[in-house]
Amino acid sequence: MPFMLKDRCDRLLSRVGRRMARALNRPSVGYAPFTPSDFKTLCQFLRPGDVLLVEGQERVSNAIKYLTQSTWSHAAMYIGDSLDTPSDDAESHRLIEVNLGEVCVTAPISKYARFNTRICRPVGLTPQECRAVTDFMKARVGMKYDLRHIFDLLRYFFPTPPVPVRWRRRLLAFGSGDPTRAICSSLIAQAFQSVRYPILPDARTIKARQGSRFAHKEVLHIRHHSLFAPRDFDLSPYFQIVKPRLNEGFDPHLLKWSDDAGSSAQADAAPAA
Numbered sequence: 001m002p003f004m005l006k007d008r009c010d011r012l013l014s015r016v017g018r019r020m021a022r023a024l025n026r027p028s029v030g031y032a033p034f035t036p037s038d039f040k041t042l043c044q045f046l047r048p049g050d051v052l053l054v055e056g057q058e059r060v061s062n063a064i065k066y067l068t069q070s071t072w073s074h075a076a077m078y079i080g081d082s083l084d085t086p087s088d089d090a091e092s093h094r095l096i097e098v099n100l101g102e103v104c105v106t107a108p109i110s111k112y113a114r115f116n117t118r119i120c121r122p123v124g125l126t127p128q129e130c131r132a133v134t135d136f137m138k139a140r141v142g143m144k145y146d147l148r149h150i151f152d153l154l155r156y157f158f159p160t161p162p163v164p165v166r167w168r169r170r171l172l173a174f175g176s177g178d179p180t181r182a183i184c185s186s187l188i189a190q191a192f193q194s195v196r197y198p199i200l201p202d203a204r205t206i207k208a209r210q211g212s213r214f215a216h217k218e219v220l221h222i223r224h225h226s227l228f229a230p231r232d233f234d235l236s237p238y239f240q241i242v243k244p245r246l247n248e249g250f251d252p253h254l255l256k257w258s259d260d261a262g263s264s265a266q267a268d269a270a271p272a273a
Contacts, residue, residue, distance in 0.1 A: 024060040024100055039113040041244040046109070046119065048080040049130045050242070051188060051233045052095065055116035060100055066160050070231030071116065075185040076107065079134050096137040098187050104143040119242035120233040122197055129195045136191040189228040198238045199228060 046052070053072040055061070061073035076097035083093045083106050093106035125133070189199055233239050 024058065026059055027057045038245060039110065041248060042113075042117065042119075043109055045242060045244040045247055046078045046094070047121065048078060048082075048134050049122055049125065050078040051120040051122075051239065052076045052078055052109075052112070053118040053120060053230050053234060054112050057115070064229070068229040068231050070229070070234070072118065072230040072234060075188055075230040075233060076112075077134070077137050077188055077191065078109075079106075079138065082134070083138070096141060104137075104140045104187065106141060118234060119244070120236070120239040121242050122192065123238065123240050125195070125197060129197070132195050133191045133197070136194050137187070140187060185228045185230050185232065188233075199236050200232050 052075065054074040054076065055071050056064075056073040058073075064073040065071065074097070076095040079094055079096055081092060081094065083096075091108040091110055093108050095107045095109060095111070096104065097107055098104050122130075122133075192199060234241070
């Protein structure tokens, strides 16, 4: 009898969790990308192992952006042409991501063609290490997340909690349920940690005796993966920010400006009567 009661309770919590996830995944009203990426150029410059940051438009994205004080609310990894494309999709899937309420899934790049995006590229990985990182992600495609942890989901229905800035990131790692791992960029962080590639290591200084002198030694402590957020790949000193427009050879002298650009700028700057 206790087992049957627990089973019913688990199914009820899972059902409620799925409904909450669907509500959080609904688009926010009035969202419009400020400077959407050049999709064609974006496709040309992505490499396997790149982390693609996205400014999401869902309700849950608003909470993540507030809690992390960042533009970026979602992260996906570019895998390249090694993924199997679903039979009902004509476009190749080259991204692996985790979305709230879904399993770990593959996706086409065109999914984010009209979003603000940023490419974060790891530097110095050997081809074998890069393959190990992408294989780590591919091995987890289809992995399901448990949505019974209702309290882990409730935090995202209050996108601007009145807590000090220094505590906001901790709210992402609140609890121990799967929704925490589904929201945070933990799977991508774990992939890089599997080859000991740093993201934002916790640098501490300790004293180490060398002969009769004390020397300072920096020790890099890997943060727990549940504490990583999308913006960490942007802030990390170990990821190169790739801007396709600049990499393809940008010349500001070739830009064509509207003749009335100056007059419109002056009109905007003029004080109201």
